[in-house]
Amino acid sequence: MQTDEKKSQWRSRLVLLLIVAMFFSSFGIAALLRFAGWQPESHKNFGQLLSPPLDFSTRTFLRADGRPYDWQPERNAWRIVLVSDGPCMLECQKQLDVLHRVWLSRGRHTERIDMLWFAEVPATRPDFKGFIAMQANAELSAALPEKESRAGYPVYLIDPDGFVALHYPAGFDPSGLRKDLAKLVK
Numbered sequence: 413m414q415t416d417e418k419k420s421q422w423r424s425r426l427v428l429l430l431i432v433a434m435f436f437s438s439f440g441i442a443a444l445l446r447f448a449g450w451q452p453e454s455h456k457n458f459g460q461l462l463s464p465p466l467d468f469s470t471r472t473f474l475r476a477d478g479r480p481y482d483w484q485p486e487r488n489a490w491r492i493v494l495v496s497d498g499p500c501m502l503e504c505q506k507q508l509d510v511l512h513r514v515w516l517s518r519g520r521h522t523e524r525i526d527m528l529w530f531a532e533v534p535a536t537r538p539d540f541k542g543f544i545a546m547q548a549n550a551e552l553s554a555a556l557p558e559k560e561s562r563a564g565y566p567v568y569l570i571d572p573d574g575f576v577a578l579h580y581p582a583g584f585d586p587s588g589l590r591k592d593l594a595k596l597v598k
Contacts, residue, residue, distance in 0.1 A: 458588025459569055459578025466555055469574025473552065476533065476545035483574045489524045490597055491570040492589070495553050496531035496560050505534045507565045510586045512538045517590050521597045528570075558582065569593075 473481045492511055496504060508529070515525055522542055530546045530553070537543065553559070556576075558566040563583035569592065571577045580589055 457578060458585070458592050459580045462557065462576050462579055466576040467574060468552070468555075468570065468576065471551065471574075473528070473530075473549055474547040476547055478547075481528070481544065481546065483572075485573050487524070488572045489526055490572060490593065492525065492527045493568040493570055493576075494527075494529055494531055494565055495549075495556060495568075496565060497548065497553060498532075498560065500532040500534045503564060504531060505536060507567075508534060508537055511567065512540060512543070514586050514590045514593065515540065515542050518593055518597055524597050525593065531565075569596075571596075 469483050469485070475481055492515070494507065494511065498504075500508075511527055515522055515527055518525055525542050526544055527542050528544050528546050530549060533545045556566070556568060557579060558581060560566065561582050563581075566582045567580040567584065567589065568576050569578040569580070569589070578592060
């Protein structure tokens with residue numbers, strides 16, 4: 413009789429140990445993956461985070477018509493920014509078309525995305541609500557880490573509070589910008 417009790421007691425302890433091991437093994441696997449640098453695809457940015465982030469919320473930028481651009485953080489709007497000091501040739505026009513398509517891909521959320529265009533406005537530009545032609549700004553141009561090159565035009569994503577959140581290098585894949593906006597603008 414006593415041996416049956418001991419067997420039952422050992423079996424109960426073994427079940428308890430298995431439950432504890434299963435519970436803590438998930439934490440161990442998560443820690444191993446975290447320290448190995450793995451992240452799920454849905455948590456990766458396609459743009460590059462700027463470190464330290466640039467704060468433009470206190471700076472005044474002027475629209476092409478001379479009116480100041482108001483950041484309005486309460487509007488919770490994100491800004492796609494392109495800066496170019498040169499004339500807007502064919503590649504610039506193509507970039508505008510690509511960014512317009514990215515903007516359109518957000519559907520009903522487009523009212524929360526402004527495209528600040530710090531470049532010459534092409535004559536054949538698409539007419540859409542989110543496009544805001546801006547005056548050239550030497551301070552902005554100097555602060556950003558990358559300028560236009562033969563590879564194309566870099567694009568920046570500015571958060572609602574005026575911080576440059578993400579940088580998309582020249583020649584970037586626009587689907588990455590679209591996916592990042594889908595995660596940020598809901």
